Amino acid sequence: MVSLHNRKFISADSDKCVGCQVCEYACSFTHDKVFNAVKSRIRVVRSNQSMKSIALTCRKCQEPACVAACPRDALSQSLETGTIIIDQDQCNGCGWCIEACNYGAMMMHPESKTVYVCDLCQYRPDGPQCVKWCPEEALTVVTSDVLAQKARLNAIKKLFQEHEELEK
Amino acid sequence: MVKIHQRKFISADPEKCVGCQVCEYACSYSHEKAFNPIKSRIRLVRVNQLANMAVTCRLCEDPACVAACPRNALSQAEDTGNIVLDKDKCNGCGWCIEACDYGAMMLHPETKVVYVCDLCKDKADGPQCVKWCPEEALTIVTSDTLAQKARISAIRKLFQEKEEKQQ
């Protein structure tokens, strides 16, 4: 059973994200003590066409495709937090989970030769390091419920502001 | 194919809305047989005492939720403009939730897929939130009728003001 506040993931605001990749550095340094975007669990995508940037990582999907795809049962999902857990001994780096994930959140680690994925920095008392370091405050740790709440609040605050301005 | 200005959706009048959340109860009861705002497709927002309004799916043109879904689980019905979910494809990743500016897409706590206002299409008497709202703050409108209403009330107000000045 998952309560409303348990399943948190990293959400990026494309209006704020400038594509600086600080999150990637923060992630790889935290986990691997190196600055190497190839070892980051969060990745920045820049779309030149739309002039937009956004960082992307694991969404903690319900019934995740990565877990379902693994033929060796190396992946499982934490019931409590929704985090994807990898059994390093079981994984043989076949990459089916990478193929299954729609978000490019599963990746092959160049050294361990097994897959790796965002763990929300579960061992860090101050939480996800990408969020902490993002200079634009574009990243937040949220639940889907809070995301919808924020959208609603913003939409309605904006509406009432317009009302007031019109009345003035 | 129905044109955009003919698409019907639920509109809330902030002047009338008192923030009582009866719409949330009516929605969750009619869809889920339980009183639980977390399962309501319409949600009340109280910004402060003076600003209250319920909000639900606007049936946008080119809806962002549909565009955002990487698994093509969402589509928009051509006839009504309703957002239609393919439950088998949805994995609850929440990108549509992030994409929607109105907070109208939500993750269902039990089915683990997203859900959204369906205008109570299976109910003979139409949207239940509209039916139960004690303040008659909710109406089913098209953007066309909304604009008409706005024009009419603006002009009435104008004439009232004129009359008052003349007196």
Added chain:
Amino acid sequence: MLGYAGTILYIDLTTGKSRTEKTTEETAKKYIGGIGLGMKLWLSNSKAGVDPLSPENPLVLSLGPVSGTMFPTGGNGHAFISKSPATGGVGEAVSHGTFGAELKRAGYDAIVFTGKAEKPVYLWIDDEAIQLMDASRVWGKSPGETEDAIKDEIGDYYVRVAAIGLAGEKQSKMANIINEKTRAAGRTGLGAVMGSKNLKAIAVRGTHDIKVAKGEEFMDMVKEFHERMKGPASMRYRTLGTVENLTIANDLYCMPTKNYSGSHLDKVETINADEINERFVAKIIGCNSCAMRCEHEALVREGPYKGALARIEYDNLWALGPNCGVDKLDSIIKAAELCTYYGLDATSTGVTISFLMDCHEKGILSHEELGGIDAHFGNGDAVVQLVEKIGKREGIGDLLADGAKAAAAKIGKGSTELAQHIKGLEVTGYDLRCLKTAALAAAVSFRGADHSRSGAYQLDMKGKVDRTKAEKGRGKLVKEGENMLAVIDSLIVCKNSKATYYKELADLAKLYSAVTGLDMSSAELEATGERIINLARLINIREGLTRNDDTLPWKALNQPITEDGPAKGAVVTQDELDLLLDDYYNSRGWTVEGVPPATKLQELGLAEFKSIVEGKEA
């Protein structure tokens, strides 16, 4: 057993540990919920003579079986019960809003707080997850500011918060507990109890379904009550609001003015309901599930108090207005806003201020002793300044913060005669001298001076009885009103909806059955109301209250109304009061000393508490 969440939560703030108990069907049927369940839990978890502001005094927060459902006015209430620091007897305060419904969805029927946290904390209830959070960041803040800060900290904007303000932190005996920024569990100073436990706030988010036993029947009732609530029985709440009472009471010469110096104002045009609604009410809002909507939000649009925003009801309007001789709405609204800001009960605060003004006008307190505040009747600015002082416990405010009775005890010099209170709780806006059924009701009310424990004032004001006469039969009327309201506050539905229950207890019994699936007849419900009132009496007896405490303020007994009009010369004599008390005790089946005999307790299923009355029955 639907309707009930099935769990009672116990939190020991000293150790931070919590445990749960099941809500049994027996307890549910016997005490219903709300104030009934709350008093039962308080009595069973406390010792006689407990100091109200000590860690040993439990604070109970309870919900009713209807809380969390769609029943109009029923979905949204919650009750606090404890020993009142103001009266030394039952402390009881009900509030509405959305907080109660959220707590029900989190899965609790009641919470019993005991002990005292080492440092300021707030309780965060996320369904089954219970956590005491550091409240140092919100300590000193208003309930509204606290709510916003907690929402930010938790990161969920639909979290519901009940919090105390500075007055509660400083243990003012007039402190209340405020939820959703504007709704107050007021009277009897329970905010001080919360403050004494270092408990700043309770934040809750609940996600569980609320189901009812008889869905179709229930929804039919909802539909019918939606219609009734828009009808004549409760129309006034939707339109002018309770402030309409001002004109009604004034015309009947039963609106106390200037601390009971008078009972009528010649001109009320500057503060009446029309003026408030036309010039100040910016919005009317409603509680969760309500089909009545009564909350009139008044906004000051110009002048020195521009921007002040407060919910205005007859009670705070009267207490901070006519009761202090004030006839300017802008300062009344500002004072009401400050009461909410500091978490002060507006009625008690207003009456305590009028007491001070009375002392000043009679020369008991000098200008210097008041710290330079020009506390003359009619000075609205002084009222605003005094609320501020009381909220902060600054200067003269420290003297006043524990209410009129405590202030008079400190001041001396005959000022006790000016303190308008019963059992330590300040009076409300209905002149008891010319409303004699209401006078009896206020004298016997278990929480002190209060009109809303029986609604008897309505009988007087509507002319259903001769209001200036003390006669036999009033006891029975008060008893019936008390039983009904005990049920209303236990279910919990809103007291303002009382008139929509055309069949009274029969309607409520049907509602109870539809929600819970348990059989309940109106006779059973009547007996339950009686049981709850007897339980309250037992608590007061155990805590040392006697017939002598069932009395009236000095002015109501000794100072007749002087204004020419229908109530001229009206006063309640001690003989009249004794007659009324005898009649009431008799109709309750109590002894002449107001003690329920063991046989009565047996009959009501309260035998487990009979040791309380042992030796007092004679």
